[in-house]
Amino acid sequence: MATISREQIAPLHERIKVTVSPSDYNPAYESALKKYVKNANIPGFRKGMVPTGVVKKMYGAAVFTEEVLRNIENELMQYLQTENIAYLGQPLPEDNNDPAQINHAEPKDYTFSFELGLKPNFTIPDIGKAKTTLNVVDATTEMVNEEVDRLCQRLGKLTEPASVTNEEDILNVSFQKSDAKGVVEEGVEKKENSLLLKYFSAATQKELMGKKKDEQIVLQIGKAFEEKERDWLAKDLGLDKDNKDDLKQHFVMQITKIGFVEKRSLDEAFFKEAIPAKEITTEEAFRDEIKTQIEGYWKHQAQHMLEHEIFHLLSEETKMEFPEDFLKKWLLKSGEKEQSPEAIEKDFPNFLNQLRWTLVSNEIGTQQSLQVSREEIMDSLRQQLMGYFGSMNLGGNMDWLESYVERMMGDKQQVESAYQRVFSSKVLAWAASQAKPTEKKLTAEEFQKLSEKHQH
Incomplete structure (x- = not known):
């Protein structure tokens, strides 16, 4: 023996x-x-x-x-x-x-x-006693109006006016770098874009009014656009939005197409197309449903942010010691890909954070008997694929989707990744159910800024 x-x-x-x-x-x-x-x-x-x-x-x-x-x-x-x-x-x-x-x-x-x-011994913090916040955004009349207007626009009829007449006009344009007089050097690249007239500054809008297809103006990005649109357009044109000289660069902008969407009327045909799963016959009922959807969206976002806060609470406040010398040696000798001691040292804090969360989540999963079924893994893979192809109309290709999911189920790495997503989601959902958060009212803009901060 x-x-x-x-x-x-x-x-x-x-x-x-x-x-x-x-x-x-x-x-x-x-x-x-x-x-x-x-x-x-x-x-x-x-x-x-x-x-x-x-x-x-x-x-x-x-x-x-x-x-x-x-x-x-x-x-x-x-x-x-x-x-x-x-x-x-x-x-x-x-x-x-x-x-x-x-x-x-x-x-x-x-x-x-x-x-x-x-493995270290550790005690999971009492989530019910921890200070947590549920950030709530109310669905306002303005939000409902904006969403109704967006749907009327998205499902509207696209027309091609002869000239620019409306701030909602869609201008397909090309940009070429030039001098102040609009002289373009030979070989300068054209860059295409599609812009609403209202993206431009008031002075430039006035200049564009009445212009027709193929007409052009000379402009400077820094003066011709509102700040929000200027930033992303500068990036599209290869400019530094924070560089004053870049924003003073002149461009010849030529109109290649003018479009205008005739908004839909608020009638039963529109209600059916906008929300096909509901039987809606009046504008009041339509607006009520839009409000319900907006409330659902913000409720989901609030829950997600609470779970994000709890994730950091559990990951950072659960005290545990680690055999660090052993772990570094194990990473050096047993990693799937070869790493240098310097690379391991650099990434070691991140590794410990991930390990801490793995231990905490596994402990919660064991204590609460959390299980992940095959169907839940398949549904996670299905949602992942739908995210990839979300902008495409799959139409009758759902059979193809199911077939692809079955193939993914044969990929051990894909299955393990989906399992971890579902399992972590269950752990955080349970943890959030134990929290006693303080409710805090925020505007949509305040919530968005806070969310960006949480995403580091």
């Missing part, structure tokens, strides 16, 4: 020595030799009739070494399981372990040592 001993290297960092004797590994060695004898194809001998001595001479050393090491590993893992030892990563063979010492011609006791990192 194997002899196993433990000694502490540092807190949560131990050395385990496993000693096996001939009586531990010889039965497996003899069994392995018999299999070789039975299956060996050696010239001059019929299959299965090769003498044991010949097989032992040809393969004995390798088989002996393999069976001794296998026996040591089995004894170690059985010991960890029997003693219910909770550990991090995997046991690491120490550098002084030398398989070359194993000699099949001289069966004896062999001792190999391993380093082991132990």
